[in-house]
Amino acid sequence: MAEAASEGATPPHHGLPDEIFIWEILVRLPPKSLLRCRAVCRAWRSATSARGFLLAHHARQPTLPLVYVRNRDFNDGVFPYGHDGNNASLDIIPVDHRAAADHLRSVARLDQASDFYRLEGSCDGLLVLSLDDDTHFVICNPATLIAGSKDDCYVLSLGSGQPPRNIGPEQTHKLISDTRSVLFRGRLYWYRVQEKVKNNMIIVFDITAESFRQMHVPVRGCTGDDLFEMDGMLGMSSFRDTWTIIDIWVLQDYESEVWTIKCKIELPLMEIRAWCRKDDELCELVVVPGDGELLVLIKFAEWLFQVGMDGKLVATFHRKGVRPTQFQLKQTLVQHDFFPTLEGYVVNNFPFI
Template identity: 45%
Template sequence: MAEAAPPPLHRGLPDEIAIWEILVRLPPKSLLRCRAVCHAWRRATTARDFLLAHYARQPALPLIYGLGRDIESLDIIPFDHRAGVATADDRLLSVARIGGPYVRPCISCDGLQGLYIGVDQLSIVNPATRQCARLPGFTVTDTHRPVGMYPHSLSGEYRILLAPRDPDDSHQLYTLGSNQPPRPIDIDGRVVDELSPFTPLLFHHSLHWCLDNMTTVFDTTAESFQEVLAPDGADQFMMDEIYGGALFEVDGMLGMSSLNAEFTSVGIWSMHNYESKVWAFKYRVELPLAELTMQFGKFKPYGWGVPSSWDGDVTMLLQFGDWLLQLDMDGKVVASLHRHKGLFPTQHLLKQTLVQHSFFPTLEGYVVNASPFI
């Protein structure tokens, strides 16, 4: 006699829909809680094909970091600017807190964060899985510094690009999980002092930096540099300052934004045809700077970004005093969030992932759900 089929995971709801239409769309924390419902859900949601599909559906949200008051710590906060988020405070929910002296962000990619903990200790962290490991040999006084991280499409490896301090030195590549030291690559490119103050955007298998009225591009497949001219009219904006330009992705296109010198408007361009590397001006957003300053305090130009929302809309994130403001393309305040001092926006992105990376256990000091996590 044939065995009876097991009951569905949810009465009246086919397993295929429950797993591949509902669970696969949940944020990581909610999905982890659902694994406790039954063995079948745990088994299905820990399979690699499910985890990859789950990761693909996660939004890439701009990161905000919060410095702890009573202890030395750093909160990793993806700013959820999507429509439908319940309250303003729900937009600033921390996904992890890292403890240690002088914690600061360095590089990020695919849900992974590179953080300096202490004076010279570079660590790789996955906030969603609470995995952390140290990268030996990386110090702030080295001749090379990390300026970007990316998945290498041909090998599947995660690599870190290191730029030299001396223009006569070569760039280097370090493979996560490798027991080999960084290998030099014979290419011409920017030195660390030019690249490290900026956050690169990974787009079309290339790292992009916006600086000096140029877009510097590192092709992660060919592992070579090229320069792309800034958009026409960009000279009216501050493309050469540390807070002057931002690159972002919207509707599958590369976007660029920049403040003008008076902080009263933002120019936004997009590259409709990436292969041609031609920019098109989209719009200028007028900022009611005097009105916002009177209501919220002094504008902090180093803490701003132009993220792309999950549904393709574009919103701006600006810091005024102790307030974090979300503005739409009409310059109107969508949300105002009052937080303690030490909260600062960045141009890093976090797309959370529960995918298990094989390199983690091979690294020094590998831990799960232990210090430096608080």
């Protein structure tokens, strides 16, 4: 009877060899789709749970810029998720220019978040969010919505199994709450705007030595504040007085702190204003690295525009309340061992919807 059942069963992949189906098809799926595929059969669940497969799957995921949307009123018909008008949420959304605007989907949605949570960082497939007064942080893997929280400021060695190390709140709280950072070659970099002095600096935190130092910016009184990695070098954007041209600088000589201009991006402002039928100033602009090139995200009115290094529009999205960030997400299902070491470790629980 067992043989008859086996012979009559139809393979879920219609006879394709498992080797091809697993390593050529399943490895290319988005994380959520892959998790659903594990319910098809035990062989798929076993193969797609192996660390080697998960690393290969992570390597094939696109690196996408992140935006967020604060939803203060669910009765406006934009995000009707069954909540009443007294609640609010925060949606974190990866922007893929290959998808239609109405197909953009959030990877994490936080309940009652509009007055409390902010997206502070993204690294190794994880998101870092701050709570209220910047003394409480939530770290989550949006692919699985496993999250942990900690008070104060800590250094987390991902994958080491070691507990977080407290580095003290005084300087890090000020940096995290005021500026944006980038991780490059084992160091965190913040561009700190000092309004009372014109000699702005970049603050560097060495995550191994756990020490701070300062670096010079490419131009005295630089008006840009986006730091990023470009072609294996630290990069920074700088705006002209007219806000129509972005200069892209790279740190050519790290030891001597010598910056050179990599390229200039002329923004299509007239085209953007014509598209929105408004002549207002730009609301918000960030420069983020994409897969192999830089991208410029521009918020104008209720629109989000994605501009390439050649100054041409790549994509347009109409979404009420959308805000660009400098962060990127490359989703992963690889397990991070430090989650169970964190106080407040939860799976699919508040504050995530």
